Amino acid sequence: MNFDLKTLELAAAASEKCDLLIALIPEGFKPGKDSLSTLAAQALKNGDLATKAGKNLQLYQAPAVAARRVILLGAGDGAGRAVRQALLAVGGAIKAPQTKRVVICFAGAMQAGAVSAAVQAVAEASYVYTTTKSKVEARSLSRCVVGVPSASGVQEAFDTGVALVSGVEFAREWGNRPANHATPTLLADAAKTLAKLPRIQCKVHGPAEVARLGMGAFLAVARGSEEPLRLIELRYNGAAKDKAPIVLVGKGITFDTGGISIKPAAEMDEMKFDMCGAASVLGVFRALGELQPEINVVGLVPACENMPDGRAVKPGDVVTSMSGQTIEILNTDAEGRLVLCDALTYAARFKPAAVVDIATLTGACVIALGGVRSGLFANNDALATALQEAGESAQDPCWRMPLDDDYADGLKSNFADMGNVAGRAGGSITAAKFLQKYVGELPWAHLDIAGTAWKGGAAKGSTGRPVGLLVQYLLNQAQVKPGKAEKAAKGLKEAKPAPAPASERTAQTKPAAAKRAVKSGSV
Template sequence: MKISVEAIQPEKQTKHCLVIGVYSNQALTGSAKAIDKQCGGYLTKLLKNGAFDAKAGETLPLYHLANGEFEHLLLVGCGEADKITPMVFRKIVTGAIKGLVSSKTAKAICYLSEVTVGKETLAFNVRQITETAFEAIYRFEQFKSKKSDSIALKELIIHLSDESEKAACKKALNEGLAIAAGVAYTKDLGNMPSNICTPTYLAKEAEALAKAYPSIKVNVLEEKDMQKLGMGALLGVSQGSDEPAKLICLEYQGGNKKTAPIALIGKGVTFDTGGNSIKPADSMVGMKYDMCGAASVLGTMKALAELKLAINVVGVIPAVENMPGGKAYKPEDILTSMSGKTIEVISTDAEGRLALCDAMTYAERYKPASVITIATLTGAVVIGLGFHATGLLSNHEPLAKSLLKAGLASNDRAWQLPLWEEYQEQIKSPFADMANTGGRTAGTITAGCFLSRFAENYHWAHLDVAGTAAMMMGTNERKATGRPVPMLVQYLIDHAT
């Protein structure tokens, strides 16, 4: 689908579908007023007669208005004008795009950019429309023998309601297109079944990304390389699987060679049975999504390359399977990490932090300005924050605030949790330097405490995306979301020179 932004007066566009916003109190947006005037007050009468409630996201298609002068209008409900938040705005746009798809519209002009979303800018609206449009038409049907009908919508023009904002809106459009591409790629990887999306598959995807974008370089470490480096924690997780582990390292160089990179480290557990601390059958469904941290790193790198941002970024992905069996690691085993620190395994189902910790130590060789780990790390974060906010922990308050700010700007929000010293007590072990779990209480925080012990040499933040990167439960409800790619890309945009 092609998306562009330009100033187009609605009353002159009679042959294309016009996407027009109206409010639940019967008020009209600017473009709706112009069309209403040309139609002799038809829209006003329609709303007064109660034919359309205009609740947020509801749509009403109208055909051949004003004696056929307007061939097709799609009225889109915006709800109450003073209660449109960024999330409500996405709901409005989603409703509009789905309405266009169901009506098999090929080309549409979208005037929802003129809707006031709190104190947000026109450029914000343009980027959100762009990202949401691709979100609304996303499908994953690679393994279905019967595909859905192809989507007729091929072109969407976003109305530029203020010519003075043209440069900012063009920039927002390009950012939205890049983020949408990164999100879709992340979702594709997440939705892939684990019998195909193995650590080797992820490594090949990284290599394909480097082939497609000259600004990206990739290096894949095999298990023998990791053994030489002493990555006992990562290899401990992998030892029960027939699938070999991979440490996938990507480098994007868009800035000065002397500028320290930002490192993104994504958990890549391509399937998590829980290992010998095996999960119940119902809890195992959805565990193909345990590599969504890795997928988000690849998706972010793709978006970076599309935008050609002037910044240096490193991506590190510890890719493993966590399987039970006679060769698998066990509770009370003690593993020696690459850092030399020893870890007593209390639960083999707390494997993500073991894979991450060696990747975090490995990342030190890049001398990063900051490090962000991304992982579907704990079920506890879902209990605490649900499916709306990503959990954030950090050893550096300015880094945490920058990520929170990026989350708000991108509509991909996070919530910071404490990383107080008192919580470190919970991961003490009588036999090793630390235990890999701290019990049920404060599970997300104690997982952060564990990772913080491998981040002593740099500024670090952790994003626990167990509740936001995918809907892992249910049957038809399961799907990857592509988060936190929008937040990560916004953070990198903010720090690009």
């Protein structure tokens, strides 16, 4: 799908030839004398339309309007959250098979973030998974024009929105793939494709290398599977070599049966989503390759399956982690923290400015926060604040949870330095306390995305979260200069990646004056 940013008043939008024209009508709308303004003003006056986000009036072949279908859509206060809510409310019309070209026109003043929100909402509404379906209609929408009264000050937001679409859809694609189409090896191959983008390097470690590193906890989880584990190491080098990187660690359990502590059969198919932390790290790098911010980032993905064969680790077994600390595995279904603890130890060698791990770690976090906010745990207040602010800005919110030392009492073991579980009470917190034992004094945060990474039921599928939060956080960090905060250099550098193989449908950039079209989709 291509996105274009265009200077477009409401009067000019009426001449745009498209299948669907959506006019976003904000609070305080001041109509002009053009046909669309007149229609909107009359509808508002007669009570057939309201400016509340999502309220809409749909028209067909409206007089003096080139578009076949028109939606007058309330946009609330014109902020990003309201614009996203409004566009998702008419998502059915955006996703309809007959909608191949859509024009989104802002009929009044809007915030810069609203442009990015509009791009992301259109992509979210029109997304279609096709990889393992033999007969399915692919996304019909091929072009979206975002019309704004003035492109001044919104180009960067537009570029960010388009790059986020690429990153989120990369993450959604790999999160949605069945486990036999997203093995650790295939996930590593997906990471290697990212190395074709500027400034990105990829290195993949196999079982022998992981054994030499002494990652006993990671190896223990992988023992029961015939699929070989992979430790994926991505690097984005956008700043000076001496600038400390931010390390992102994504849990990559490509399928989780629970191991010997096997899960119930109901909804076990959803455990293909247990690698959504890994998918989000890949999605972030996909977006970084396009945005090219001045920052250094390392991505680590410990990827394996958790299976219950004769070689599988057993409850009561004691393993030695890369840090040298021993762990009594009381429950083999608490495997995510075992692969993460070794990756967190490995992260220290990069001497990072901060470490953030992302994991579908605990059902307890789903009970605590549902599917609205990701759980945030941090040993550093500044890092926690930065992540929270990024989440609010990106409409990908999180909520900080406690890390009191008393919560770690339940991890005590009679036979090892610690157990890997501490009972049901406060389960998401005790899991975070386990991870904290492997980061030392490094500024560290843990995002438990078990409730936000995917949806169940009729809407079952990966959400691509928290790619938006993480990218916004990294962009904010790239703007911080020693001694003071400054805005990033005007305009984002255009990414010019090598041509992707025909089998990949990744986003590509195509620079143009005051306009940017990006082809997005799954890889």
